[in-house]
Amino acid sequence: MATNQPVVTFREYPVNAGGLTLNCREAGNGLPVIFLESLRWGSQDFYDALARSFHLFILELASGEAEGIEPAVREAAEMLAGDAYNLVGSSGGANVALRTVLRLARDPEPAESLVLLSPTAVRPADALSDLSQDQWSSLLLAHPEQFDNTGDLPAGVDLRSILAPRDSDNDLEAMLPQVKSPTLAVFGTRDRLISKEAPSTYRGSIPNCHVSLVYDTAHLPAAERPEAVASAVTDFIENRETFVVNRHSSVINP
Amino acid sequence: MKASYLGAMGYSERHLFPEGWPIPPACHDPRLSVQSYQEGMDECEFAEEMGFEWVSFSEHHYSGRIATGNPAVMAAAVAERCKKVKLAMLGPLLPLNNPVRIAEEMGMLDNISDGRLIMGFLRGTPNEDQVYGVNPSEGREMLFEGMDLIRKALTEEQPFSWEGRYYNFRTVSVWPRPVQQPLPPTIMATRSDDTVRYAAENGMGLGVSFIPVELMEPIAEKYFNWCNEAGWQPTPDQVVFRGNIYIAETDQQAQDWLHALPGGQPRPAIQLQRSVAQVIQAARSGEEFDLRRILAGSPQGDVVGRSLGLNFLGSPDTIASKMKEYHDRCGVGVMDLFFQQPGLTHGEVMREIELFGKEALPQIKEF
Numbered sequence: 168m169a170t171n172q173p174v175v176t177f178r179e180y181p182v183n184a185g186g187l188t189l190n191c192r193e194a195g196n197g198l199p200v201i202f203l204e205s206l207r208w209g210s211q212d213f214y215d216a217l218a219r220s221f222h223l224f225i226l227e228l229a230s231g232e233a234e235g236i237e238p239a240v241r242e243a244a245e246m247l248a249g250d251a252y253n254l255v256g257s258s259g260g261a262n263v264a265l266r267t268v269l270r271l272a273r274d275p276e277p278a279e280s281l282v283l284l285s286p287t288a289v290r291p292a293d294a295l296s297d298l299s300q301d302q303w304s305s306l307l308l309a310h311p312e313q314f315d316n317t318g319d320l321p322a323g324v325d326l327r328s329i330l331a332p333r334d335s336d337n338d339l340e341a342m343l344p345q346v347k348s349p350t351l352a353v354f355g356t357r358d359r360l361i362s363k364e365a366p367s368t369y370r371g372s373i374p375n376c377h378v379s380l381v382y383d384t385a386h387l388p389a390a391e392r393p394e395a396v397a398s399a400v401t402d403f404i405e406n407r408e409t410f411v412v413n414r415h416s417s418v419i420n421p
Numbered sequence: 422m423k424a425s426y427l428g429a430m431g432y433s434e435r436h437l438f439p440e441g442w443p444i445p446p447a448c449h450d451p452r453l454s455v456q457s458y459q460e461g462m463d464e465c466e467f468a469e470e471m472g473f474e475w476v477s478f479s480e481h482h483y484s485g486r487i488a489t490g491n492p493a494v495m496a497a498a499v500a501e502r503c504k505k506v507k508l509a510m511l512g513p514l515l516p517l518n519n520p521v522r523i524a525e526e527m528g529m530l531d532n533i534s535d536g537r538l539i540m541g542f543l544r545g546t547p548n549e550d551q552v553y554g555v556n557p558s559e560g561r562e563m564l565f566e567g568m569d570l571i572r573k574a575l576t577e578e579q580p581f582s583w584e585g586r587y588y589n590f591r592t593v594s595v596w597p598r599p600v601q602q603p604l605p606p607t608i609m610a611t612r613s614d615d616t617v618r619y620a621a622e623n624g625m626g627l628g629v630s631f632i633p634v635e636l637m638e639p640i641a642e643k644y645f646n647w648c649n650e651a652g653w654q655p656t657p658d659q660v661v662f663r664g665n666i667y668i669a670e671t672d673q674q675a676q677d678w679l680h681a682l683p684g685g686q687p688r689p690a691i692q693l694q695r696s697v698a699q700v701i702q703a704a705r706s707g708e709e710f711d712l713r714r715i716l717a718g719s720p721q722g723d724v725v726g727r728s729l730g731l732n733f734l735g736s737p738d739t740i741a742s743k744m745k746e747y748h749d750r751c752g753v754g755v756m757d758l759f760f761q762q763p764g765l766t767h768g769e770v771m772r773e774i775e776l777f778g779k780e781a782l783p784q785i786k787e788f
Contacts, residue, residue: 356569370579380573382566382585395584411582411591 175215182226184246185239190227191247194218198404199248203228203240205259205329208320209307209390216397217255221404224248228260237267245277253404254278254348257389259329261286262336269342280404281348283369284396285358285386289340290365291332303330309357309385330360330386343372350376351403351410353396355384375408422748422788425475425509425757426468426774427663428499430461432485436764441692441724442548443483457488460767462502464760467771469503471778472786475539477509477663477757480517482552486690486763493526500534508534511610511628511663511757512541515567516560517553521593523567524574527605528597536600541628542568543610547701548691557704563587565619568609572623576603608661612640621647626659628757631729634746637662641751657754662747664732666758668773668781672735679734687763689726698725733758737780744781748788756785 177192195218202217202225204210217223224247228236240263244252256264261283268278298306303326308314320326352369354361366378379399381388389396402410433453438444465476476499478492489495496508508530513523531538544564550557566585573581573593580594599605609620610628617640620627627644629637641660648655665687669675679685693701696715703710733740747753758777760770 356573364578366581367578370581377591378579378581380581380583382569382583382588392584392586395586398589399582399584413591 172215172219175218177214177218177225182243182246184243185236185241187236187239189239189243190229191243192225192227193223193247195221195223197221199224199252200404201226201240201244201248201252201254203254203256203260203263205257205263206320206324206326206387208324209314209387210257210393213389213393213397216393217401220401221253222248228263236263237271240264240267241271250277251279252277253280253282255282255284255400255404256286257284258287258386260284262288262333265289265339265346266336268346268348269339272345272347274347276347278348280407281346281350282400282403283350283352284389284400285354285361286352286365286369287330287332287360288336289343290362290368292360292362295331295360298327298331300326303327306330306359307386308391309355309383310391314391340368340372343369344374346373346376348375349403349407351379351400352376353379353381353388353399355381355386355388355391357383357385358388360386377403377408377411379403422744422753422785423474423658423755424468424472424777424782424785425477425507425661425755426465426473427477427479427757427759427761428461428465428489428495429479429487429759429761430458430489430495431761432488433457433460433767435486435761438485440688441694444485449485454485454488457485458498461488461761462499464767464770464774465499465506466502468774468778469506471774472782473506473774473778475507475509475755475757476503477511477541479511480514480545480549482517482549484691486761493530496530497533500530500537507537507539509539509608509661509757510541511539511608511661512543514545514549515542515571516544516555516563517549518567520567520570520588521574521590521595524571524595527571528575528595528599531599531601531605532597536605538599538601538605539608540571540605541608541610542571543628544616546691547698547705548693550701557701558707559587560705561613561615564616568619568623572604572607575599606658608659610661610663614643617644618647620644622651624651624653626655626661628661628663629751630663631665631732633732634743634750637747637751637753641753645752655752657752659754660752661755661757662732662751662753663757663759665729665762666733666740666760666773666777667731667762668733668735668737668740668777670736670776672739675735675739679731682764684728686728686730689728692724692726695723695725731762737776737784740777741781741784744785745788748785 177194179192182189182191200221350373370378384391478496480492481487574595582591608626608628
């Protein structure tokens with residue numbers, strides 16, 4: 168991320184909701200964005216970029232609590248952002264976001280836009296069940312050799328619980344047509360945790376869905392190419408489906 | 422082994438061009454140009470009749486030596502003349518083009534030819550970075566991203582947006598899809614390790630141009646090894662060599678023709694000012710360059726260029742024997758041949774195609 172950007176300072180505090188205590192980091196001003204984070208690692212540049220444009224609340228989903236956490240997410244989001252917000256999730260967090268809007272559907276839906284970064288709940292790649300922690304880790308990045316400034320994964324993180332598909336999600340694909348929010352589904356072009364058909368499945372099943380492919384990234388595109396993902400996500404949250412319209416001038420020299 | 426005819430569509434008076442590149446448009450006579458394209462297409466048609474199984478097209482700019490700035494336009498025209506040959510796009514220069522546009526052209530060509538397209542990707546010769554203002558230091562990365570985007574654009578089932586390093590499109594939904602599913606056969610034209618490896622890892626063929634067999638051999642060896650590591654083996658159609666050819670009834674006649682050329686060899690295809698050539702080379706290599714030092718060492722306006730030479734020169738037997746070396750040592754299964762050597766008339770090229778088709782082609786088909 169460009170070094171001349173203003174420094175973003177996050178405030179960190181616990182949020183009690185749905186009988187759970189969730190860690191929350193907050194920064195920025197503007198449209199409220201609830202970000203569901205399943206892995207606190209590698210994406211700070213991306214968060215900083217979002218916080219420069221939005222009022223960002225990052226809810227940390229402890230991996231062991233991700234199952235059945237949707238009511239707590241709904242309640243926390245309303246406590247933090249009121250009755251209208253933009254819901255973003257990455258990896259396991261994207262799955263939670265999807266389950267939240269599908270299984271706890273509201274009318275009107277408070278998630279004015281839904282952004283799913285590398286969701287694995289629908290159409291995960293085959294043969295993902297019996298991987299070791301190292302094997303899961305090797306699937307996170309397309310270029311781990313270029314990613315040396317963030318350090319190792321935090322100790323104790325169980326990647327399987329974050330990344331592995333769940334039998335309880337088997338009904339989600341059939342429910343995708345019920346998603347009411349304008350949706351952006353983001354995938355790395357080298358993500359081996361999802362099947363090749365997954366982007367088309369989201370695009371073809373969710374009524375107002377756009378798919379963004381992030382070149383040369385694996386399962387954590389926001390970590391590997393934060394500028395590219397922030398550009399798409401920011402544009403989508405601000406403009407929803409009209410983000411397809413280019414508003415940048417092509418004039419070189421007036 | 423199969424033979425491919427390079428549809429260069431050379432301007433008939435290309436031997437009279439001034440030295441240097443680009444060739445000034447003032448050298449262009451529309452009457453000769455129209456005739457040249459018609460003759461070029463006649464050559465493609467005749468090559469098909471003589472047993473060539475591919476016709477290839479190559480993007481080159483600002484010169485009438487290979488007058489196919491948009492090879493897709495040329496391939497579409499030839500597709501209506503030639504109803505059997507494969508149309509090998511070897512190919513579009515990806516860093517110079519919008520990859521989505523290339524994907525659309527590929528889709529159209531595969532449809533109008535009913536599945537006869539062979540796709541090829543390459544970066545382009547150093548001079549061509551100037552054509553649309555590509556930074557030479559970025560061409561390689563643009564090539565890689567362009568290839569990924571094209572392949573995705575031709576295979577994705579639903580519209581998508583692309584967040585690239587060099588390309589950003591919010592709506593990609595290419596029509597028509599290729600007839601050949603999931604993708605037409607694809608050739609990577611390269612000599613560099615990283616692109617050869619990319620070809621191997623992505624199930625693509627290898628195309629190598631103009632170098633002697635002993636230089637191609639290690640490239641082919643790496644390619645086959647990396648294909649093996651990736652779990653597949655290329656077919657003969659996936660190893661292509663493009664070479665310059667002059668064929669005559671006898672070896673002596675061929676040598677006589679060569680010796681009659683100025684300097685005893687074909688003119689360099691690309692001639693650039695020395696300073697420009699060195700700056701491009703430095704940028705492509707990621708090296709620092711000192712313009713003042715370069716200029717101090719060279720006469721102003723000094724033009725440099727290297728003749729590619731003739732890979733195949735001689736009688737049909739001699740040429741077939743040389744081609745067998747490429748087959749045996751490099752696994753070449755398709756020989757893509759550039760017949761339109763400088764100074765040759767259309768009639769002479771047609772006689773060469775006939776001689777090759779009758780005397781050499783039956784031999785190489787046995788390999």
